Amino acid sequence: MVGDPGPYLLLATILFVIGAFGVISRRGAITILMSIELMLNSANLALVAVSRFLPAAGQGAGIPDGQVIGFLVLAIAAAEVAVGLAIVIAMFRLRESVDVDLARLLRW
């Protein structure tokens, strides 16, 4: 089924921008992780939409490659959150805070 993925892509863009803004503007590590999740999922949305509506080269629309990649992204996001939360806990033990601006030892 060939259709117009435009609205989905618009939504994905909005979600991505919100996520990026969150990563840059927030100081709490948990919020930042949530924003990253938002960005990943906006990318997933775009992948799935494009896979659903646009034809691949030489083939009709509806080839599920993009959707498979979406699953991969989900798995990776889960792993990333596990590592990220571990870091946040380690940092909290050290600083008694999850403010990422406090972690600035690696500088010139």
Next chain:
Amino acid sequence: MLTYLWLIPLAPLAGFVLVGGLGMAGKLREPWVQRLAVLASAASFVLAVFVIADFAGGVDDYRALAEAQPSKYEVSAPGEPARFEVTPLRWMPVGDITLRGWDGDGVRQVAFSVDWTFAIDTLTAIMLLVVSGIGTLIHLYSIGYMAGEERQFRFFAYLNLFMAMMLTLVLAGNLAVLFVGWEGVGLCSYLLIGYYYRQVFDKESGLTCADAGRKAFLTNRIGDFGFLLGMLLLLLTFGTWDFSELATAINGSSAFWYGSLLLTGIGVLLFFGATGKSAQVPLYVWLPDAMAGPTPVSALIHAATMVTAGVYMLARMSALYWHSPGAMFVVAVIGCLTALLAATMGMAQYDIKKVLAYSTVSQLGFMMLGAGVGAFVAAIFHLVTHAFFKACLFLGSGSVIARCGHTNDMRLYGGLRRWMPVTYWTFLVSTLAIAGLFPLSGFMSKDEILARSLFSFRGSPVLWAFGTLAAGMTSFYMFRAVYMTFHGENRSPEHVREQLRESPTVMTSVLIILALGAASIGLLGVPAGVSRLFGVGDINWFEKVLHPVVAARGVVAAPAEGHGGEHVASAGETHHAGDAGVAEHAAETPVPPGGYLVEGAQHPSWSAEAGLFVLAFAVFFTGLGLARWAYAGPQPRAEALAPRLRFVRRLLHRKWFVDELYDRLVIRPYYALSDFFSAVDQRIVDGAVNMTAATTELSGQVLKLFGTGVVRHYALWFLAGAVLLVWMMMR
């Protein structure tokens, strides 16, 4: 035996490796250093004797071998002068080179390769005997001279290396191998001049021995540059460096080449190399300072062998010089000038070794004069006789120096014949020989050169007159040295005089051998004119043996072509055998209009020969008489005369101010230029490098400001970068 030719230079080379290596490792005690070194040198002498004995029997036995292995052995054709070449190793297979085609054959490709070719002919055989024989004697003498020195292995190793290189030079079958030896002996000369590298050599100028070595090396480099240019020009012209092939090429196509500018240029360039190595004007200045080395070194390298390499090279390239009268003229004039100039300088030196050094320069001038007027045989003969008497003189002076508290100043000698009779008598015999007393060796060779410079059609009365003047001065300065050193009152300090005695036997025996040689070797080459005076036929063995190798061959250009036609015409008139020779050849091969190249010396009348003979005596006794008048006796007149001749003495003692002139003209401008380039190097070249570094550093300083350590900043940069990339891809 001939096939083992290439082993001759390897023997001293092995000695160098053993003595140097084991000596450096501290595994070799002193007597063994000396024994090994002398053994290595003697081995090359013995080997040379065997090889030459085989060579003297003719090379015909090896013809079959040469045909079986043409790439390895080469034998001269039956009619040619005997020559045997062996190529133990390939060296540089260059491949095709492009000849410039100046000779009318057009631009063409020629296969060219450089090999380790060693060759022997009579010229090489004579040089081999001189180098290895006198070299071995001087090795022996060094045992006595160097007694008590620290770290002698350095000296003996260098001496062995020198022998190897000098033997390579004389055995070379092509110019490349010759050049290896040529540079190798230069290196050894440098190392040995600077042997006492910490000592100050010249108190007047503060020159250290290391400086003297450097001076010798650099001066030689200048000459070698010319030599190398000559070699390359030769290669581009004839496409070979092999001596026999070159001679064939030049002799064969001489109708085109005779007297051409190109051959003259090559000849002059090669000769420029010889002016460096053989200490001729304008590059002679290093040799007097080379006396900074130990005396045996002065005797071996700076009198008997290395400095004669230039003369040997001229004789080796005689085919080239015969075909370029211009280059020969340059050689003759430079030689004559050197002989005269150096003789004047030698008259006013107080350092005994410097007297001998200037004498060497002067005698080398004689050899060059001989080569320049076409008397190659006489030049080589003078080389041989000079090797004997000058080695003896140097070793005699070394014997004196070692006993007189290591001073070279003749003003601190005097009356030494009482203490050192053997040194005195050998020194005297050699002095008589060099001054040219009949029938000692110096007379035979020098008189032949002077006679040829007068009678050869390439000679001139002017060359002869200056040469004779120089011969007179030789007699004067040599007897001056004898009188100041061995006669009169002893002027040594008290503590030295108490210890005066004769040198050890190992030194005096060498002196005796050399003096006997200096007295008798002349009989091998009695000039034809002299033997005729005494009603004997031509008994010049040396001429008979050597002449075929250096004789003029080939066809000269037709006069119409304008290449030296005049010379040939006069040659035909003056050379009594010339016309007959041409006619004889005409029967076999078509003769071009210009005829064959002949050496053409006028054969003077009996009375002219007698006149020259008497004149030689007169010149000898004039020099002797003047020296005796001025320097003998309890109150030498020279001192009384000194104030009146102050200007001349100063001029001669300071060597015509040539060193000062070179300082102003060459060294200072060179330093100024070097300073300029140094500034360019430091400011511009180094500046560019430093600027690169400074830019890198500055950009680093700026960029590090972005590394804040705050994760959110990095995220922002990352985002900005991503946006930029996306924007660029969508654009």
